[in-house]
Amino acid sequence: MRDSRQYFQTVAPQWDIMRTSFFPESVREKAMDAAGLEPGRLAADIGAGSGFVTEGLLRRGLRVIAVDRSKAMLEEMRRKFGDGAAVEYRIGEAESLPLEDRSVDYVFANMCLHHVESPFAAIREMARIVKPGGRLIITDLDRHDFEFLRMEHCDRWMGFDRPDVVRWLAEAGLVDVKIDCVGENCCAASQSGCGEAAVSIFVACGMNP
Numbered sequence: 001m002r003d004s005r006q007y008f009q010t011v012a013p014q015w016d017i018m019r020t021s022f023f024p025e026s027v028r029e030k031a032m033d034a035a036g037l038e039p040g041r042l043a044a045d046i047g048a049g050s051g052f053v054t055e056g057l058l059r060r061g062l063r064v065i066a067v068d069r070s071k072a073m074l075e076e077m078r079r080k081f082g083d084g085a086a087v088e089y090r091i092g093e094a095e096s097l098p099l100e101d102r103s104v105d106y107v108f109a110n111m112c113l114h115h116v117e118s119p120f121a122a123i124r125e126m127a128r129i130v131k132p133g134g135r136l137i138i139t140d141l142d143r144h145d146f147e148f149l150r151m152e153h154c155d156r157w158m159g160f161d162r163p164d165v166v167r168w169l170a171e172a173g174l175v176d177v178k179i180d181c182v183g184e185n186c187c188a189a190s191q192s193g194c195g196e197a198a199v200s201i202f203v204a205c206g207m208n209p
Contacts, residue, residue, distance in 0.1 A: 047112025
């Protein structure tokens with residue numbers, strides 16, 4: 001299996017088009033609605049990719065720190081959003097974020113968790129940077145058995161059981177933890193013709209007390 005860093009470096013120029021076939025913009029809308037966004041606040045977009053979540057946050061009047069391990073992905077973002085005060089781009093890993101403690105109002109991680117080495121470590125690290133009263137919002141895949149997603153798209157985890165995600169959020173110190181179905185599937189067809197995947201997507205949210 002290819003390393004996910006290499007994979008995302010390679011697909012970065014095509015990622016916007018690829019993403020539209022995987023899941024719709026309503027996933028982003030459900031995540032932002034769960035956050036209870038206030039314009040003018042600061043959000044972090046972890047595993048930002050080419051800016052799917054960041055774009056929605058900017059439209060709602062927020063400032064964004066976009067973090068991704070792929071330089072190529074951040075370059076794609078910069079081409080779209082420029083270098084203005086509204087977006088800051090940082091190279092970093094989800095398990096070791098280049099942000100200070102309690103520094104942002106909202107943290108979003110869309111389809112990031114199933115690519116990290118340690119999901120709980122990533123959640124704990126994301127919780128660390130949330131201000132008191134701020135929220136962490138995760139959108140990701142329910143557990144599935146589509147092995148080709150691991151082989152072809154470098155997924156580290158084949159989705160998650162929702163009780164595990166709830167427990168991780170609580171153990172990271174978050175309260176008012178909620179998880180629900182987004183009402184959309186992540187869809188992908190195998191490049192080798194070994195099947196098609198349709199995996200339900202959850203949205204999980206917790207607040208830093």
